[in-house]
Amino acid sequence: MDREMAIVESSNHLGASSPATDTQITMNPPLINEHEVKGTTESITGSSGNEIPMEAEQANSPHIETGEELSKSPDISVEKEIENTITDDNGNLKLELPDNLDNADFSKLLEFDAKNDEALFNSNELLSQTMNTVNEINIEGISDDHNEEVTPRNNISIEAVISHDDEKEKTQDNSGAVKVEEIKGFEETGIKTAQPTTDAIYTEKNESPAEEDDDDDTPSTIIIEKNNPLHTRNNSITPIMFQQHELLTQPSQHSVTENNSTDAETFERKPSEPSNESLSLPNEQPTIFAYARLDFQSFTFYVQTLHAIIGRRSENDFSHKVDVNLGPSKSISRRHAQIFYNFGTGRFELSIIGKNGAFVDDIFVEKGNTVPLRNRTKIQIGQIPFQFILPEQERNEDSKSPENPEVTESEIKIKDLKKNELKPKKKVSTVTKPKKPQAKAPVKKDKKPPKLPKKVYTLEEIPLEYRTKPTISYSAMLTTCIRKYSTAKGMSLSEIYAGIRELFPYYKYCADGWQSSVRHNLSLNKSFRKVSKEGKGWLWGLDEEYITERERQKKKQSEMAIAKAHAAQLKLEQQQHRQQQVPSQKGKKDIVSQKSPVYARKQNISQTLAANRAASNKKNTASDNQRTMKYLQEQLVILTRDRKGLSKQVIAAILTQALAMTINQVTQAAKNKGITGNPLTALMDKNPQHLNLILAAAVNAATAKVTKGEVKQLVNPETTAALAAKAQNSKPITQPIVQTPNVPDRPITQSSASASSHNINYMHDKPPGPFDPSSLSRFFQPRQNARVASPAAAPVPVTVAQSVDIPPKPKPTLNSGGESESGSSSSTASSSESESDSDSGSDDGSGSGSDASGDGSSTSSGSESESDSGSEIDEKEDKGQSEDVKHNDTEDDVIHNNNGSSNGHDTLETDEEGHDSKRQKIVEEIDSVNIADEEKIGGTDNNINIAINSSIK
DNA sequence: CCGAACTTAAACATTT
DNA sequence: TAAATGTTTAAGTTCG
Structure with a gap:
């Protein structure tokens, strides 16, 4: 010893x-x-x-x-x-x-x-x-x-x-x-x-x-x-x-x-x-x-x-x-x-x-x-x-x-x-030290030395930093390794082993066994492909397309998660604000305050929304939705004229979130109240002031959230009231705004859509300029048609009923959504379903792990296909984003430009299309947010709902 | 609790 | 033949 x-x-x-x-x-x-x-x-x-x-x-x-x-x-x-x-x-x-x-x-x-x-x-x-x-x-x-x-x-x-x-x-x-x-x-x-x-x-x-x-x-x-x-x-x-x-x-x-x-x-x-x-x-x-x-x-x-x-x-x-x-x-x-x-x-x-x-x-x-x-x-x-x-x-x-x-x-x-x-x-x-060093004797002499058993390191022998297994997954590890070390011809398995050891010294010291996992991943994970054959085995490379796609999906998921979180917070904030801002409703608030029933509703709500969406789609209520959305956008723009020094991106993010919040809350409230039809439209028509108040509250909530509290109030309630008054008068105006269909709003859209990092990056790319509200309008139109804006009357009641009835489960909801979608699917997948689908798809894809089940394959094709057009769009958008984002992304490795090869999906849309897709994406994201909000919406909404209801009524 | 993602093993086939 | 390499399957773990 x-x-x-x-x-x-x-x-x-x-x-x-x-x-x-x-x-x-x-x-x-x-x-x-x-x-x-x-x-x-x-x-x-x-x-x-x-x-x-x-x-x-x-x-x-x-x-x-x-x-x-x-x-x-x-x-x-x-x-x-x-x-x-x-x-x-x-x-x-x-x-x-x-x-x-x-x-x-x-x-x-x-x-x-x-x-x-x-x-x-x-x-x-x-x-x-x-x-x-x-x-x-x-x-x-x-x-x-x-x-x-x-x-x-x-x-x-x-x-x-x-x-x-x-x-x-x-x-x-x-x-x-x-x-x-x-x-x-x-x-x-x-x-x-x-x-x-x-x-x-x-x-x-x-x-x-x-x-x-x-x-x-x-x-x-x-x-x-x-x-x-x-x-x-x-x-x-x-x-x-x-x-x-x-x-x-x-x-x-x-x-x-x-x-x-x-x-x-x-x-x-x-x-x-x-x-x-x-x-x-x-x-x-x-x-x-x-x-x-x-x-x-x-x-x-x-x-x-x-x-x-x-x-x-x-x-x-x-x-x-x-x-x-x-x-x-x-x-x-x-x-x-x-x-x-x-x-x-x-x-x-x-x-x-x-x-x-x-x-x-x-x-x-x-x-x-x-x-x-x-x-x-x-x-x-x-x-x-x-x-x-x-x-x-x-x-x-x-x-x-x-x-x-x-x-x-x-x-x-x-x-x-x-x-x-x-x-x-x-x-x-x-020496006795090595625990297992037994191997001895190999003869190395001339030729090949027989392998010696790998040395077994004692704990002491292993540097502290290399004693713990890296948290990175094998797929990520392999991706990193290949990216870093691979030549155009790819990397052999042994090289990959070596690369991993270099990148993650833990594997220098740990017992063997990980190599099996590496091989397993190489074989099963679609991120990796055989590039060429050399000697006994293959040289492995990366399937950048697949990886990119996966990355997108992951991002999307993460964004959605973030968006949901934000939405949830915003809702809470909104509720708070509303309570503060709308004294008149206090009494109602009290009632509303009851948060207990929340969850049960959430799913219902989401379902309802999905149903509404589907219904809306089916019925071609788009016009109402568009009108409503335009109105909302317009009002939001007006409300946020005073940007208080906030950048476009920030404003876009705020508007996006505010819109989502408003839609969600109103919808939910309507559901809660059993109001049929398109609550937003109804509220807009019947009580725009109230809607404006909601918007204002949402804007402030979104502002606080987006700015992380730096700016707590972007909109003055009073102003809001005034706007509301105008709003009523100006309703028609909204349309004009809406009309401006697409403009190169990507930045906005993106920003608005995800408001996430990606967007931000993207935003940076754009030249600074005045905030263009039109961008929002664009987004909203398409997306909302599908989702939120369920046209007023028609389907709503049914949907509501469904929502209520439907058992609460998010995923089941998906199914339900799917059902509802079945009807609505025609329009745009953007509906809640699409979200769900997209999510699932993303998951699959993200499942970078595709390892086991070969999800990968499914993910790439399956997810997309399943995800509906919306998902596809998302992907496309993602690519676009990915490009934009790339720089920002910390994970350079991961992110790739799909420049060279575009997936069939990607290819489908051209640049312009890409923009559209981006929009859609954004829309979807928004939807997702909405949905998320919906799902999340709880008692807090009730307050708003009540207020809304009252106002509507 | 469920399912997806991921890890780990192991068995087996193929290649050198 | 022995190893390395690949493939496949299955079970276990973790996490949302």
Whole structure:
């Protein structure tokens, strides 16, 4: 346990990553990718010497290390790494590599990890033994403080910085300053690793530690991965993996692969190591993820972190962390040199901290100097020579894909087999940590390493932020993933997995099983389609049309929901206002106030309305409705002449809501009273003043609602009264207004219609201008005919009766509505039914989930078809809106312009049609609102109703 | 309480 | 043959 823990911790603060890293040693050139950075962070593989110090000064050493290391250029990077990966406080470790390596290709590595955890650990142990110092520090810091996984990234970063302070004196100063300057000079030689300029990169990283996964880079990386599994990571600093064999090839005997190993022990051991090897690791040659490798005569140290300290371990002094223990020679300073990755220069560099300096490529480098490390750079500290080996370069030469460990291996490989075996075993003993890591043994050797069972992360190993499952649905997740990472050809399943892991690191750490859900969604959800076939499987893409449609539906639903909510509030407000404004009705109010009966009525009301609508439709009462609507619009416009600084949009929204409220209330009241016919028309004809009062109240209520209370009263009751008087006289006038049929009112319509965000956006698009009432008239005409305005007399009574009788259930109502509609359907679906239908349709569609039932299909076609013309229209409108809205929508991903392909539905209507459709939509929305209101209308309405009734009567 | 949406499993088929 | 990939079905969960 200890070992494991230690190792893990030491390597990874976060823990999660560590295991992987442990197992696999890949040497990466420091790529800058965020991913890598994240994952990789610096775990210094070797560091693990761990066990020893676990407790102690973790903070110091680790911090220092990281800080120092990175500090120069990398500070940020360090932070990032820390953040991203699982850094620990120490900041050292994070062997997160595996995380990054999501791809199948990487899977090997991962597998290896799992399998070889032991091996790795063993190696670590070896190292630790040899290199106690380093690990100790790390471990200490980790073990003690961290205990667990996550120290907040910030902390880590901070720590790192602090650490610098602590120990840094030496390291930092020298390395830091020197590096930058010197490095530049050396850059050429430096490891180019093809990484992008570090600065930008790491800054980014730093900025978004948490975001690591999300980083934009990832996508590219992922994509790259497709082509080159490893490649993806290349950008980043992810450690490259290579098999230990490779290492073996090199000089000496078995290098101790270990990352962890430290100390003289390592040296000492070497000889022994072989024996260890004999013990053998788990079979294969474990691949080891590492950024670089230090080949000593008797052992090999894998640089698995971005910063490693080379020196003489002081057993007494744990304050000094030593990743690579060069033995007891006094000629070697406890902190003699440090190898770190300079993000600025994109290469590893060596800073000489020890007073005695060192030889680099046979050139003496004094204390305080930093030199770039190239592949094969020879270094001699004291009497100990070793060589710095970059996996990457090796690979790069080949241009190997990341996966091809072989390539890299070719160069590197060689030795290890033995080593691997050796190390792992040892580690095994040490490490027990992973719960399930059992897998071992896979043979990775040459070909395909058998998959290793996925590593099981302990809670501690998982960064806090990645411990909880994202709330996003699979469909949304897949959509996002594909949008972000997919190429024109689509994404393979494995790529999708990788993309998801990148986007949602939770899936890096969680148990398998989600992949099944992913596949399930890809297959069943119509949002996804097979683009082309590649290899074993398909490349998946998005069905933007379907998605767009779905989005619309969702939006619509949400809007409707919002509208309903608003309507409900407005009603309440209205009632209040009315009570206040209409003192005369007080007595009635009291009566009205009885709210008890509300609900029963609601449904009835809705039904009634539906019936009315249907009836109206049937009877061609449109004229009355239109007339009434015109009147209402006109009055509303008049009432709101004084806009009080409110924008068109706001006014439009207010008018829309006010109209809806008025209609609803009046209708409901009429129903309640058993008034047959078209209550609005009747009221308009018989008692316009009263109607105006209602309108005024509705406007104020709507105003308060729309402005969120900023403006509580847009209309002066007195004025209203006056208007009412006029209204009576002017009734005829209304028509004229109405006449202006369509004008490009979209904005208004939209605004009026939904008054929701979409509309708003849309509104913005429009040029500011005087509010055009005509727009309202337009809307109202069509829609109301269908809905609200049930022509006065005729059907009403029946409807009312129905409404009353009909059992209350919203959905049933739908049915009822459908029934009623059956009759009315002819006119426009806009009726309540249409709403209901649309809703249902939307639901289906929204059911993005179409997953299971294949709703998707139904949704797209079905919903539309079912939804009646109205729904179709809505959709169309939605598209239009979607375009408009797009920008605004936070969900860029989700929203798509349907530019390219339009659904049949969409296609049906042309632009103009689209406008019409929009109008209709709006109308529908309004209707929906009305309906909603209707449904919701409760006792409050009664008051109004009473008033209305009285007035009417 | 119901149903839709979504998740999770599992069985099975297909492909490489 | 083993894995990966796809498809389908079913059961469970959540939410409105």
